[in-house]
Amino acid sequence: MNDAAxxxxxxxxxxxxxxxxxxxxxxxxxxxxxGKDLKLADFRGRTLILDFWTFCCINCLHVLDELxxxxxxxxxxxxxxxxxxxxxxxxxxxxxxxxxxxxxxxxHPVLDDPELATWKQYAVRAWPTLVxxxxxxxxxxxxxxxxxxxxxxxxxEELEAAHAAKGTxxxxxxxxxxxxxxxxxxxxxxxxxxxxxxxFLVSDSTRNQLVELEPDGESVVRxxxxxxxxxxxxxxxxxxxxxxxxxxxxHAIRAYDPESGGIETIAGTGRQWWQGSPTSGPALxxxxxxxWDLAWWGDRLWIAxxxxxxxxxxxxxxxxxxxxxxxxxxxxxxxxxxxxxxxQPSGLAATEERLWIADSETSAVRWIDRDLxxxxxxxxxxxxxxxxxxxxxxxLLQHPLGVTALxxxxxxxxDTYNHALRRxxxxxxxxxxxxxxxxxxxxxxxxxxxxxxxxxxxxxxTRLRLPEEAVRVEAVAHRTRRAATEVAxxxxxxxxxxxxxxxxxxxxxxxxxxxxxxxxxPPELLRDGDGAGSDLSRELEIDPAVTEGVLHVxxxxxxxxxxxxxxxxxxxxxxxxxxxPVRVSSDGVSRLPLVLAGMDEA
Numbered sequence: 358m359n360d361a362a363x364x365x366x367x368x369x370x371x372x373x374x375x376x377x378x379x380x381x382x383x384x385x386x387x388x389x390x391x392g393k394d395l396k397l398a399d400f401r402g403r404t405l406i407l408d409f410w411t412f413c414c415i416n417c418l419h420v421l422d423e424l425x426x427x428x429x430x431x432x433x434x435x436x437x438x439x440x441x442x443x444x445x446x447x448x449x450x451x452x453x454x455x456x457x458x459x460x461x462x463x464x465h466p467v468l469d470d471p472e473l474a475t476w477k478q479y480a481v482r483a484w485p486t487l488v489x490x491x492x493x494x495x496x497x498x499x500x501x502x503x504x505x506x507x508x509x510x511x512x513x514e515e516l517e518a519a520h521a522a523k524g525t526x527x528x529x530x531x532x533x534x535x536x537x538x539x540x541x542x543x544x545x546x547x548x549x550x551x552x553x554x555x556x557f558l559v560s561d562s563t564r565n566q567l568v569e570l571e572p573d574g575e576s577v578v579r580x581x582x583x584x585x586x587x588x589x590x591x592x593x594x595x596x597x598x599x600x601x602x603x604x605x606x607x608h609a610i611r612a613y614d615p616e617s618g619g620i621e622t623i624a625g626t627g628r629q630w631w632q633g634s635p636t637s638g639p640a641l642x643x644x645x646x647x648x649w650d651l652a653w654w655g656d657r658l659w660i661a662x663x664x665x666x667x668x669x670x671x672x673x674x675x676x677x678x679x680x681x682x683x684x685x686x687x688x689x690x691x692x693x694x695x696x697x698x699x700x701q702p703s704g705l706a707a708t709e710e711r712l713w714i715a716d717s718e719t720s721a722v723r724w725i726d727r728d729l730x731x732x733x734x735x736x737x738x739x740x741x742x743x744x745x746x747x748x749x750x751x752x753l754l755q756h757p758l759g760v761t762a763l764x765x766x767x768x769x770x771x772d773t774y775n776h777a778l779r780r781x782x783x784x785x786x787x788x789x790x791x792x793x794x795x796x797x798x799x800x801x802x803x804x805x806x807x808x809x810x811x812x813x814x815x816x817x818x819t820r821l822r823l824p825e826e827a828v829r830v831e832a833v834a835h836r837t838r839r840a841a842t843e844v845a846x847x848x849x850x851x852x853x854x855x856x857x858x859x860x861x862x863x864x865x866x867x868x869x870x871x872x873x874x875x876x877x878x879p880p881e882l883l884r885d886g887d888g889a890g891s892d893l894s895r896e897l898e899i900d901p902a903v904t905e906g907v908l909h910v911x912x913x914x915x916x917x918x919x920x921x922x923x924x925x926x927x928x929x930x931x932x933x934x935x936x937x938p939v940r941v942s943s944d945g946v947s948r949l950p951l952v953l954a955g956m957d958e959a
Contacts, residue, residue, distance in 0.1 A: 376496040379478035385451045385469025388458050391534030402527025404516050405490040406437045409481045411444045412457035415663045415701050417485040423506040433528045439467035442476040446835050447774035460545040465533050483935045492520045499952045502933025508858035541816040547590040548800040549811050560589040574818035591650030603648040624671050624678050631930045637679035652705035654712045661702040687934045689719040689738050697731035704759040713760040713768050720754045739936050743834035744775045752788035759800035771798035790828045841938040843945035846901030850948045853893040856955030857916040864917035874911040882906035910935040912953050
């Protein structure tokens with residue numbers, strides 16, 4: 358465990374190295390280009406921003422939203438290219454990437470790179486990562502994580518001015534070609550709830566609406582919320598008859614009244630929560646971060662806060678919100694709620710004694726008890742997933758987004774990336790498969806003896822009879838597709854590279870403005886160097902007796918305008934979590950650089 362050390366003041370940013378950008382290659386080909394294959398030479402004269410993303414990743418979805426304003430403002434000089442680099446096996450399927458591009462309203466070309474070829478060429482280590490390439494084809498900056506849009510915009514303006522003066526700037530339309538729209542009643546629905554009337558209310562996420570359907574699950578009664586929602590997901594009935602709505606991209610919780618049609622904001626400011634923001638207080642004064650699902654449990658509304666890997670709760674009597682479980686660290690750690698780690702919780706289901714949780718990035722199903730202790734039923738961590746039934750301690754899921762409590766005390770699991778409905782029975786400790794070939798199920802609702810599944814990628818609700826017997830499936834186990842970094846045993850220097858944007862500096866008026874948290878799986882991998890501190894460099898001690906594992910690194914830096922005359926400078930938070938698979942080898946490296954912002958010049 359390291360004691361916190363004073364934050365080091367970074368040296369002035371060195372002159373940018375002239376590194377020629379590698380070619381863009383991806384076996385899956387191009388999306389949003391009208392069928393045209395693109396090369397780096399096609400972008401000469403424009404500033405090119407590569408967004409390395411994968412569609413399971415909430416931080417990647419945040420960056421898509423961060424880039425929209427920049428994309429619009431500089432559309433004649435800047436081209437954004439998404440490089441889709443999968444974590445899960447399902448994300449390597451081309452049609453799944455095509456679906457995700459439409460689902461998340463990506464309005465720029467996307468290169469489908471299922472084998473991570475371009476990822477490796479650019480030495481990327483984390484989702485999301487942004488790489489800036491100047492109009493002459495040289496890499497000039499790299500940024501990992503969220504919160505970099507302002508820095509990239511300053512860099513874009515610098516490049517625009519410099520290359521206009523140099524005569525190497527080319528203005529014009531970009532290569533984006535919009536796909537043909539498809540007419541369906543629902544488009545990538547997220548969650549559903551059964552109303553007292555017997556109708557269904559569905560979050561029609563891509564069309565930014567709620568849709569009420571008749572009991573047949575098909576006939577549209579009404580559409581709700583034109584212009585009010587932004588990619589809504591979770592729904593929960595409130596005791597007063599209203600429906601709480603997780604308005605995900607608006608970072609808010611709304612309440613919809615089916616009787617009057619009224620919509621009211623009950624929690625959130627509309628801005629995204631960042632480290633250092635309040636974690637409790639009046640509900641309309643506290644920022645939220647991508648609330649994904651909701652459940653009424655006890656005397657309050659529980660919120661799966663996917664954007665910060667936590668559970669929050671809303672108390673309607675007091676009109677307040679607060680963190681209920683999780684530390685914001687991403688991973689799978691059980692125990693008291695305040696100490697537990699989650700990884701993008703995306704589904705909730707309440708019973709009298711338990712709140713069930715679909716913890717998507719760890720491919721896990723977890724639960725919290727009345728004593729507010731977190732337990733794991735199925736799942737082992739961030740990098741192991743698959744489709745395997747049997748004893749829960751060895752069963753595997755793949756990025757589940759939904760859980761549904763069943764009358765016998767078991768729980769149905771919307772096993773999203775396996776296109777399956779699974780079941781965990783606490784009485785037997787067994788995991789079984791109830792149904793297959795349900796395309797990207799994201800939630801399910803119990804209706805009598807039937808279960809109605811939200812088949813998100815088939816744009817419909819599908820009614821299934823709960824089967825008496827499980828479906829037999831061939832067991833498949835996977836690990837993340839990234840290659841491990843070979844590290845030498847003994848001392849490993851970890852350097853998180855951060856260069857403040859032009860015109861900004863680390864502001865230490867109120868204490869350290871950087872933070873570094875390091876841990877490992879298994880914990881024995883690190884003999885020394887784990888824990889929290891404020892220095893962005895640290896010496897780790899790798900145990901030679903442990904052959905492989907994962908280093909978990911979380912870094913944050915806050916930079917502010919460097920203007921002594923400005924009493925209230927604008928400040929920006931940059932943050933990223935890395936999970937770095939490592940293999941211990943005598944030939945391994947003794948330094949591990951992770952770029953938060955800038956270029957690694959060492």
